[in-house]
Amino acid sequence: MKAYIFPGQGAQFVGMGLDLYEKYPVAQELFEDANSILGFSITDIMFEGTAEDLKQTKVTQPAVFLHAAIMSKVLGEDFKPDMVAGHSLGEFSALVANKTLNFEDALKLVSKRALAMQKACEIQESTMAAILGLDDEVVERICEETAGIVVAANYNCPGQLVISGATAAVEAACEKLKEAGARRALILPVGGAFHSPLMEPAREELAAAIENTDFKAPICPVYQNVTTTAVNDPSEIKKNLIAQLTAPVKWTQSVRNMVKDGGSHFIEVGPGKVLQGLVKKIDPTVESASAIIS
Structure with a gap:
């Protein structure tokens, strides 16, 4: 069974998406639509901007989403997912891929999400840290014992x-x-502090937008960051997507459940190769690779 996976923030790179724009008419059309929807030329920043330009939250999240979502459209008839999952922001690309969301609605939500998160970040000085080489339980316990707000946010793979x-x-x-x-x-x-209680203002803001967006029955299950299990019900998908902003990204657990449910070929769609590397660390017995566009 084919499991398509979609990366999140941090996967961006200078020049991202230009090859898709130049080679595929459907990609060019979607990128131009995106410029209109966002109200600024994100393609100029993606194709010609600097790494610093791409770091702006209002740019980063839509840019990563666009690269992944448009890539899944370009794959055409070859794109036949049995299951999908996305890492944090990547969940929106996954929901376009399995037809829960249409492209335009998903991009509007991603843009709202980026701006809401940026506002939440400005309320209190906050940050994130990568912890390597400890069991999850030890990290969770020490977070609980530490004064102030600090939580486990991204379960990327064993030991990370x-x-x-x-x-x-x-x-x-x-x-x-x-x-x-x-x-x-x-x-x-x-x-x-993404995926922590400090994102509550952003969660509230995004909740209203998600509730007012049409979510359709998917063509295959999505393994969401919050529940880690196969979800097919549009109302449950909405609920989990809202909860995602303040809840941890349980990537390790999601991949393990996908494998348990028959996922054997993991294909990363979008910028970078981070997720396929994590899949190999989570379960070395399954195949993982980047999507190949003919």
Whole structure:
């Protein structure tokens, strides 16, 4: 069974999407639609902007979404997913791929999400940190024991967990985690505490937009970050997508459930190769590769 997976923020690169735009009329049309929907030329930034330009939250999230969603459209008849999943932001691309959301509605939601998250980041000084070489349970316990807001945010693969919260609490947790034997506890260059309680203002803002968007029955199940299990019901997909902003990304658990349900070929659609690398660490017995466009 083919499992298509879609990357999130951080996968962006200079010049992303230009090859799709130049080679495929359907991609060119969708990119031009995106410029109209967003009200600025995101293609100029994606194709010709600097890495610094691409780091702006209002640009990064739509850019990564567009690259992945348009790539899935370009795959055409070859694109026959048995299951899909996306890492954080990537869940929106996954929902376009399995036809829960149409392209235009998904892009509008991604843009709203990016702006809402940016606003939430400005309310309190916050950050995230990658913790390498410790069991999840140890990281969770130390976060619970640390004063202030700090939580496990991204379960990327065994031995790699990202924590998120108020800057002082994250820094304090990092020191304790190093003492507990973490190979690394590295503060990440991000705008704020994604997938933590500090994203509550963004969750509330996005909830209204999601509730007012039409979600259709998918052509295959999506394994959502919040539940980690196969979801087919549009109302449940909505609920999980809203919860995602303040809940952890349970990528390790999602991949394991996809494998358990028959996923044997994991195909990454979008910029970068991060997710296929994580899949190999989660379960070395399955195949993982980038989507190939003819």
